[in-house]
Amino acid sequence: MKITKNEVLYVAHLARLELTDEEVDRFTLQLNDILLYMEKLNSVDTSEIEPMSHAITLNNAFREDVVLPSISPELALANAPEAQGDFFRVPKVIE
Amino acid sequence: MELEPVIGLEVHAQLLTSSKIFCACSTAFGASPNHHTCPICLGMPGVLPVLNRRVVEYALRMAIATNCVINRKNYFARKNYFYPDLPKGYQISQYASPLAEHGYVEIETEGGKKKIGITRIHMEEDAGKLIHDETNPMSYVDFNRTGVPLIEIVSEPDIRSAEEAVQYLRTLRDILVYLEICDGNMEEGSFRCDANISLRPRGQKEFGTRTELKNMNSFRHVQRALEYEIKRQMFIIESGGEVVQETRLWDESQGVTYAMRGKEEAHDYRYFPDPDLVAVFIDENWIAQVRSTLPELPGAKKQRFMEEYGLSTYDAGVLTSDRFLAEYFEKCAQKCQQPKSAANWIMGDLLKLVNEDKRTIKECPVTPEHLAEIINLISEGTISGKIGKEILEEAYSTGEAPRAIVEKKGLVQITDERFIAEVIERVIAHHPEQVAQYRAGKEKVFGFFVGQVMKETQGKANPKLVNDLLREKLKN
Structure with missing residues (x-):
């Protein structure tokens, strides 16, 4: 196996996903398959090839520094599970 | 065992663009909550961020000004973590390929100039602002600041x-403000600093265990927090303990640092290139074009002021602490050809007027040309220094030209010896008692006579003439 159950649980925690035992087993197997496939790609010699960060070759797509109207706070808050005044409201978090 | 502090600073500077880094929302400070937001900075699914060109230009200015090597190709990465001030669940930042690396700035220390290396400068977006409810277990989120452009400068x-840490911060801030890319306001958070600090026996190469300090909102906080943390770590080490690697917050009211609450989870940001943003290529032309727009930087300007105008280190430092103050001085000095007088007038009476008025030098109603005129009126003997001050105040409140004020108010200095001699004789005749005192050797009374003569002439008599003539007349 390329990946352990513990690693799956760790990654799930980082993504704030709650998994059932059955899902942990299933995803461990699936992730293992994906990693094995990656292993296959690793067998290709890429020492002469520059790493690629994007699938498209376009560069320097800029916008000019111009302000356009924002959306209304009502619209901004429309999907908020909880709001108060013009604020989003969340459970208190202190880092 | 002598312990030596080892400090590295991470500075976040908000860039003075009009719009955010990846969307067209305004960056203006102080708007009502969530009024400067849009689907892009709110992190709605399916939106496409597009990079603000000016962010790259501003970041390039700082990179060039701090002697960095510019990475020709650089791209943005996602820094993944969950926090309520971060709507997307990731911050767009730069990781493997920052904009610039391997720079340095020179700071002034008691032992002379010292180079502080700059590891990297990268571009990123700011997070939102959280306001914690005092009574309920709730926090309120304002995303206006989300997506405001930042550069992070890592030393x-x-x-x-x-002291060196504060000196380094001041140097960085002065450069940023000179470049007009950041307002440098620590209290409002447009210039922020975190510090990494550890101790090690002097001479040892390896670093000790470090703590990270946060929540320092002024230069004074930085200085006090670091001094406290040096003492705290020193005490731990000297009493045989071990420093724990952790993040600590500065509490200004208590004057202490304390460990952040909550369990210290190892951060695992899983950086990867952001597929929504294409790579940025910076060619020689772009670098040369930005370089050509850079102003003279504070360090170089200070040096030049000392050499070209013969100013002291202190005067040159004060006058170059603000770019517009330096410009004001140069214009004035060139016009009156008396740089030292210009420096004294600006740093003394002029700045006093400006500061009392809570204005900046840019808003000063007295132009550098007008101040030069006052200095010339004094040096050519038309008015006395005292009248010069009055004229400055008058020019400050009315904006009128000094020469016009002198003529209008009849303030031309009296240099007519016969006239002054007459006044002196009158004063002497009216104060026989003081004359006797003076002649009996009471030197102090001399000032009284000068004062009386000045009063009689409304301060217009040439002081040197008054002095000379008084001494002569009082002798016999």
């Missing part, structure tokens, strides 16, 4: 004391 661990 090498080259700093060895709290």
Whole structure:
């Protein structure tokens, strides 16, 4: 196996996903398959090839520094599970 | 065992663009909550961020000004973590390929100039603002600041004391403000600093265990927090304990640092290139074009002021602390050809007027040309220094030209010896008692006579003439 159950649980925690035992087993197997496939790609010699960060070759797509109207706070808050005044409201978090 | 502090600083500077880094929302400070937001900075699914060109230009200015090597190809990465001030669940930042690396700035220390290395400068977006409810377990989120452009400037661990840390910060801030890319306001958070600090026996190469300090909102906080943390770590080490690697917050009211609450989870940001943003290529032309727009930087300007105008280190430092103050001085000095007088007038009476008025030098109603005129009126003997001050105040409140004020108010200095001699004789005749005192050797009374003569002439008599003639007349 390329990946352990513990690693799956760790990654799930980082993504704030709650998994059932059955899902942990299933995803461990699936992730293992994906990693094995990656292993296959690793067998290709890429020492002469520059790493690629994007699938498209376009560069320097800029916008000019111009302000356009924002959306209304009502619209901004429309999907908020909880709001108060013009604020989003969340459970208190202190880092 | 002598312990030596090792300090590295991470500075976040908000860039003075009009719009955010990846969307067209305004960056203006102080708007009502969530009024400067849109689907892009709110992190709605399916939106496409597009990079603000000016952010790259501003970041390039700082990179060039701090002697960095510019990475020709650089791209943005996602820094993944969950926090309520971060709507997307990731911050767009730069990781493997920052904009610039391997720079340095020179700071002034008691032992002379010192180079502080700059590890990297990268571009990123700011997070939102959280307001914690005092009574309920709730926090309120304002995303206006989300997506405001930042540059992060990371120093090498080259700093060895709290004073050096503050000096380095001041140097960075002065450069940013000179470049007009950041307003440098620590209290409002447009210039922020975190510090990494550890101790090690002097001479040892390896670093000790470090703590990270946060929540320092002024230069004074930085200085005090570092001094406290140096003492705290020193005490732990000297009493045989071990420093724990952790993040600590500065509490200004208590004057202490304390460990952040909550369990210290190892951060695992899983950086990867952001597929929504294409790579940025910076060619020689772009670098050369930005370089050509850079102003003279504070360090170089200070040096030049000392050499070209013969100013002291202190005067040159004060006058170059603000770009517009330096410009004001140069215009004035060139016009009156008396740089030292210009420096004294600006740093003394002029700044006093401006500061009392809570204005900046840019808003000063007295132009540098007008101040030069006052200085010339004094040096050519038309008015006395005292009248010069009055004229400055008058020019400050009315904006009128000094020469016009002199003529209008009849303030031309009296240099007519016969006239002054007459006044002196009158004063002497009216104060026989003081004359006797003076002649009996009471030197102090001399000032009284000068004052009386000045009063009689409304301060217009040439002081040197008054002095000379008085001494002569009082002798016999």
